[in-house]
Amino acid sequence: MQLPESFYRSRKLVDLVENQTSYELEDSALHIFETHLRANRVQLQFGSFVLASMFHGKKIMHLRQKPGFDFLPGESLILPADELMRIDFPEAREDNPTRCLAMEIGDERLNYTVQLMNEKMTRTDGQEWNLLDYNFHFTNDNSIYQILQRLVYLYTENHPSKDLFVSNMLQELVVRILQANARKTYTDNAAALAGGKRLAYIVQFIRDNLHNPLTIRELSNKACMSESHFYKVFKQEMGISPTDFINQQRIEKATHLLEDPAIDLTEVFLASGFTNRSYFNRLFKRQKGISPTVYRNRFIQG
Structure with a gap:
């Protein structure tokens, strides 16, 4: 995520530890923190619901x-109101500062969005x-990343x-965060929830059958829904389409397999449910930012 030039032109660097630049609107605020020195147990607290997200x-x-x-x-990290943070900065330097945003969102806006979702x-x-x-620590998916990047631009723009x-x-950000949380809940607890929650059962079925072909028709039949209705409710509740979720889970499986240098790369992508090596390579790099080979090399002893 990049900070726009308008930020650097207007911000004043006063403190070397958690220098704060704030942009306040009627019921929300964006704070950008920069730290240029190593520090430990720096305390920070907000009176509102906060989304924190790391830049650098x-x-x-x-x-x-x-x-x-x-x-x-x-x-990113969700922090309820009045959550006390104690923060270490083990790598911050003057020429390599740590940068993070904290976005405060007012209760009225939050409650309205949740009511609309229900x-x-x-x-x-x-x-x-x-x-x-509670604290929800997660990796930004592409949709949340794009929203955060756009919000940084909007807050720092004079419009x-x-x-x-x-x-x-x-409003879109709150919806997508709650969907991401639901997706993580189903994924982390699929086996325990599968007996009573239909989507948890589907998630567990997908994870048990990643090595097999999976179709929307098969999944919708398992969920006792029409294909169109299944697709709609899955994306509405999980925040991504069934196909994207399947590919996401396959890449996660491949990631774990790649950590074992004894497993051949061909075996990795086949065991993860891919039949085309080029497609696997493209999807892996899109999700992880590096190729499967580069990722694998991290675990090979030189």
Whole structure:
């Protein structure tokens, strides 16, 4: 994620540890933090729901529910209101600062978005969408990445309609974060939830059969839905299409297999459910940012 030139032109570098540049709107705010020195146990707290996302460098976060974990570029973190953070900056330098954004979103906007989701996006498990009251640490998917990049531009832009533009983007951001959380919940707990939740059962079936051909027709039959209805509710609740989810899970399986140098690369992509090596290579690089061969080389002892 890139910071626009407008940020560098207007920001003032006052503090070497967690220098803060803020852009405030009616019911939201964007804060960009920069740290140019190594530091430990720096405390930070917000009175509102916050999305934090890394631009550059590395932080080690210490939270009440989740102590001592790495926070890296491409990752985001949901923090409930009044969550106290203690942050280490093990690699920050003057010529290589750590940069992170923190986006505060007001309760009224959050509650309106969740209410709208419950009116228009009924869940298959009968539960309601709710705001997250716990730490949710996740890797940005492409849709969330694009929204965050656009929001950074909008907040730092001097435009008379900024509030309106940001309002629309924040609503989409909240929806996609809650979908990402639902997707992670189903994926992490598929076996335990499969007996009572239809999508969890489908997720577990997909993960058990990644090495086999999987079609929307087969999955919709398993879910006892028409193909069109299954596709709609899956994407509505999980945030991505069934096909994209299958490919995502196949790449994750391939990632684990690549960590064992004894497994041949051909065996890796076939065992992960791919039949075309070129397609596997393209999809892996799109999701992981590097080729399967480069990833594999990390685990080969030189």
